[in-house]
Amino acid sequence: MDYNSIFEEIKREINLDVKHGKVADYIPELAHVDPNKFGISLKCMDGQSFSMGNADEKFSAQSITKVFSLALAMNHFGQKVWSRMDVEPSGTSFNSLVLLEYEQGIPRNPFINSGALVIADMLVEKLEDPKGEFLEFVRNITGSRDIDYNYKVANSERDHGFRNRAMANMLKSFGNIKSDVEDVLDFYFHQCSIEMSCKQLADAFMVFSNRGSKLGSKEKIITKQQSQRINALMLTCGFYDEAGEFAFRVGLPGKSGVGGGIVAVYPGEYSVAVWSPRLNKLGNSVLGMKTLELLTTKTGMVIF
Numbered sequence: 001m002d003y004n005s006i007f008e009e010i011k012r013e014i015n016l017d018v019k020h021g022k023v024a025d026y027i028p029e030l031a032h033v034d035p036n037k038f039g040i041s042l043k044c045m046d047g048q049s050f051s052m053g054n055a056d057e058k059f060s061a062q063s064i065t066k067v068f069s070l071a072l073a074m075n076h077f078g079q080k081v082w083s084r085m086d087v088e089p090s091g092t093s094f095n096s097l098v099l100l101e102y103e104q105g106i107p108r109n110p111f112i113n114s115g116a117l118v119i120a121d122m123l124v125e126k127l128e129d130p131k132g133e134f135l136e137f138v139r140n141i142t143g144s145r146d147i148d149y150n151y152k153v154a155n156s157e158r159d160h161g162f163r164n165r166a167m168a169n170m171l172k173s174f175g176n177i178k179s180d181v182e183d184v185l186d187f188y189f190h191q192c193s194i195e196m197s198c199k200q201l202a203d204a205f206m207v208f209s210n211r212g213s214k215l216g217s218k219e220k221i222i223t224k225q226q227s228q229r230i231n232a233l234m235l236t237c238g239f240y241d242e243a244g245e246f247a248f249r250v251g252l253p254g255k256s257g258v259g260g261g262i263v264a265v266y267p268g269e270y271s272v273a274v275w276s277p278r279l280n281k282l283g284n285s286v287l288g289m290k291t292l293e294l295l296t297t298k299t300g301m302v303i304f
Contacts, residue, residue, distance in 0.1 A: 001299060003042055003050035010040075010294045011052065014287055021278030021286035024258040029156035030060060033260070033277045040291060041198035042272040043206055047216060051199060058195040059275055060153050062257030063094075065138070065191050066116045067230065067238075068204070072137050073110075073119045074226045076126050084122070084176055085115045087233060094240045094283070095163050097170060105174020109237040111255065117168050120188040121177045130187045138194060141214060141221055142204040147196055154193035161189060192257075201263045201273035208234075208253070209265040231267060235303075242282045242289075249293040251302025262288040266301055 016038055025031035039054035073081050090108040092099045100107065100114045107115035127133045131149070139147050157164075168185055171177040177184055196204070206215040212227035213220050222230070234253035239246045246254060254264030260277035262285055272295065276287035296302050 004052075006295065006298050007040060007050065007052040009298065010291055013294060014290050016287070019278070021280050023260070023277045024279055024283070027153065027156050027160060027258070029150075029153045030259060033059065035277050037260075038274075038276045038287060039198045040272065040274045041202045042270055043199075043202040043215075044270045045206075045210065045215070045268065049199065049202070054275065055198040057275075058197045058200075059261060059277070060150060060192070060257070060259035061194050061196050061201065061261060062192050062259040063111065063116070064196075064201065064255050064257040064259075064261055064263055065194050066111050066119070067208070067234065067255050067263075068138050068141070069116065069119045069123060069134065069191055070110045070233075071141075071207070071222050071226070071230060072134060073122050074230070075222055077122060081110070081119070081122070084118050085110055087237075089237050089243055091241070095167065097163070097167060100167060100170055105171055105176040107171075107176075109233060111233065111237045112240075113164055114167050114171060116191075117164070117171060117184060117188055118176055120191065121171075121179050121184045124179045124183050124187050131190050134187070134191060135194070138196075138204065141207050142196070142200050143214070144200055144203065147194065147200060149190050150193045150195045151190075153195075154190045157189040157192060158185070161185065164188065196261075198261070198273040198275050201261065202271045205263045205265050205271035205273070209267050209269065209271045211267075227267075231265060234265075240283050242280075242284050246284075246289065246292075249289065251296050251304055252292070253303070254292070256284045256288070258283050260285045260288065262292060264292055266303065269301065 041051040212222040238255040252264040
């Protein structure tokens with residue numbers, strides 16, 4: 001497959017000069033990002049990589065990191081993870097307090113904020129150095145030491161994370177957070193602040209394309225079944241209220257973040273990351289969605 005030529009075709013068709021969408025500004029530090037950035041990187045099972053645009057520039061991964069924290073939690077807790085949350089699409093906003101109260105503190109899935117906070121609580125409870133060990137996990141699956149937290153973003157989230165703080169306290173009231181709420185929030189805000197490039201994200205997500213193993217290594221990060229389960233959750237719950245739209249238009253499991261990134265995987269074939277900071281009203285990258293739709297349309301490679 002000539003991905004370089006396909007990328008050039010996509011670039012012409014998406015029209016980078018069109019200014020639809022807006023950069024996330026509810027986290028003030030994210031509002032400083034240049035809205036015109038665009039990058040894409042694809043990593044194949046044979047180790048080849050194909051990139052275009054700002055693929056080497058780091059950006060705030062935000063909710064994409066929820067896939068990493070879930071994988072780490074499943075590594076430590078296995079099936080026990082699902083005793084504290086469900087695996088269903090939310091059908092409401094990713095930060096809904098109403099749904100959480102209605103369902104008595106059991107999050108619909110691990111990719112909405114309440115679910116990710118419960119995962120954070122499990123890791124804070126289990127790990128001796130949660131932030132350090134989580135960062136090491138991400139560096140390991142990526143194969144890069146050049147990954148770190150953006151402390152300005154983490155502090156910005158802490159200073160303006162009123163709804164997440166309310167959600168964590170509600171979870172605590174239902175007994176679904178065991179650790180100190182501030183410790184859980186501190187871990188969660190740092191988790192979301194991790195900065196990675198499209199190339200690094202494509203490398204990291206090869207674990208989910210390669211049945212739970214690092215590419216080019218015999219190291220097993222998660223089991224094959226756990227990888228399959230995570231891919232299933234990415235397909236059904238990875239895009240806030242737009243998961244059905246992404247499955248319909250793109251046809252791959254994936255996860256988005258309000259930093260403008262989207263990562264998708266074709267199990268057994270490749271992983272691909274795209275970055276464009278302008279978001280639609282549901283919090284997903286406008287050009288990222290369109291780019292991946294064109295990619296699978298032109299290659300004919302979807303999981304269905």
